[in-house]
Amino acid sequence: MSIARQTLLRLSKSRWLAERVMTRPFARRAVKRFMPGEELEDALAASATLATDRLGTVLTKLGENLTAESEADKVRDHYLEVFDQITARGLDSHVSVKPTQLGLDFSQSKCVEHLETLARTAEAQGIYFWLDMEDSSYVDRTIALYRKLRGKHEKIGLALQAYLRRTPQDLAALLPIRPTVRLVKGAYAEPAHVAFPAKRDTDFAYYELASQLLQAAAGRGAFPIFGTHDMTLVNRIVAKAKDSGVAQGGFEIHMLYGIRMGEQKALVAAGQTVKTLISYGSSWFPWYMRRLAERPANVWFVAKSMIR
Numbered sequence: 001m002s003i004a005r006q007t008l009l010r011l012s013k014s015r016w017l018a019e020r021v022m023t024r025p026f027a028r029r030a031v032k033r034f035m036p037g038e039e040l041e042d043a044l045a046a047s048a049t050l051a052t053d054r055l056g057t058v059l060t061k062l063g064e065n066l067t068a069e070s071e072a073d074k075v076r077d078h079y080l081e082v083f084d085q086i087t088a089r090g091l092d093s094h095v096s097v098k099p100t101q102l103g104l105d106f107s108q109s110k111c112v113e114h115l116e117t118l119a120r121t122a123e124a125q126g127i128y129f130w131l132d133m134e135d136s137s138y139v140d141r142t143i144a145l146y147r148k149l150r151g152k153h154e155k156i157g158l159a160l161q162a163y164l165r166r167t168p169q170d171l172a173a174l175l176p177i178r179p180t181v182r183l184v185k186g187a188y189a190e191p192a193h194v195a196f197p198a199k200r201d202t203d204f205a206y207y208e209l210a211s212q213l214l215q216a217a218a219g220r221g222a223f224p225i226f227g228t229h230d231m232t233l234v235n236r237i238v239a240k241a242k243d244s245g246v247a248q249g250g251f252e253i254h255m256l257y258g259i260r261m262g263e264q265k266a267l268v269a270a271g272q273t274v275k276t277l278i279s280y281g282s283s284w285f286p287w288y289m290r291r292l293a294e295r296p297a298n299v300w301f302v303a304k305s306m307i308r
């Protein structure tokens with residue numbers, strides 16, 4: 001992992017820095033590149049605009065690692081409102097949450113209760129409901145949550161990270177329950193015994209895992225979503241899906257708002273199903289630092305914004 005990436009990921013955990021950066025106009029300007037706004041209304045309006053280009057969306061409110069258990073109730077109520085708004089506006093949108101946003105650090109049983117309420121409501125409204133994957137200390141608990149929800153609901157998805165050495169075993173163990181999986185490379189700072197330090201190893205692992213998911217998808221034994229902006233991988237995956245006989249609509253490609261928007265539209269024009277993940281909310285600091293870490297050249301964009 002590069003020093004710039006390591007530094008940015010370390011800084012992403014600094015509350016001291018967050019408090020100083022988040023109120024600065026230059027930072028708020030720079031963040032706008034990756035999010036349409038801080039309010040749910042901004043995300044819903046952006047979803048309606050993207051729909052004109054036949055792009056669906058995945059909505060997620062920023063905020064992780066709560067400071068009090070009671071905050072999880074508010075997060076649950078917020079997402080209930082999101083489901084209602086998606087339905088009322090007829091949007092093709094999924095919803096994705098971080099288990100720590102629903103209080104996983106405080107109480108696993110309360111977190112299950114909140115997730116169950118959300119999964120039930122999402123299902124009743126025909127909306128896909130996702131669990132993001134956070135750092136490696138949460139993987140066992142997040143998979144356990146997913147298994148619980150998947151036992152009762154069909155439209156439940158789980159993010160898996162290709163950079164983790166354990167992911168091939170996790171995927172093999174999940175395949176018997178016909179999972180919906182969003183395969184991503186992984187966004188956190190992890191030690192070398194847990195995750196591949198070299199990008200080429202992660203890229204290799206990503207394609208291997210993608211191939212297994214596509215093979216399962218061909219027999220309708222999985223619904224894979226490829227969450228990546230890596231166009232070399234995307235093109236290989238699209239070709240592999242065709243070779244493996246995956247039915248039309250049997251997999252999707254998801255990317256982040258503000259990244260490779262031209263390619264997102266081109267993929268739709270080429271017949272692929274693509275969704276744009278839109279983040280919103282005021283707790284954007286750790287999330288934004290992870291976006292900078294993915295492409296340290298983005299720091300120049302922040303610097304330019306500061307000079308302006």
Ligand SMILES: Cc1cc2nc3c(=O)[nH]c(=O)nc-3n(C[C@H](O)[C@H](O)[C@H](O)COP(=O)(O)OP(=O)(O)OC[C@H]3O[C@@H](n4cnc5c(N)ncnc54)[C@H](O)[C@@H]3O)c2cc1C
Binds near residue numbers: 133161182255256277
């Ligand atoms: C839909 C979606 C959901 C995600 N969910 C999770 C999750 O639950 N857990 C998790 O750990 N991670 C998640 N991630 C983040 C993911 O793990 C990677 O950190 C991120 O996608 C960058 O990797 P990449 O696959 O795009 O490939 P890379 O090889 O990093 O990037 C490929 C190319 O894409 C462009 N690019 C990538 N990132 C950026 C950026 N930030 N700014 C500008 N250009 C960029 C660059 O041109 C780069 O060369 C998610 C990503 C997506 C797209």
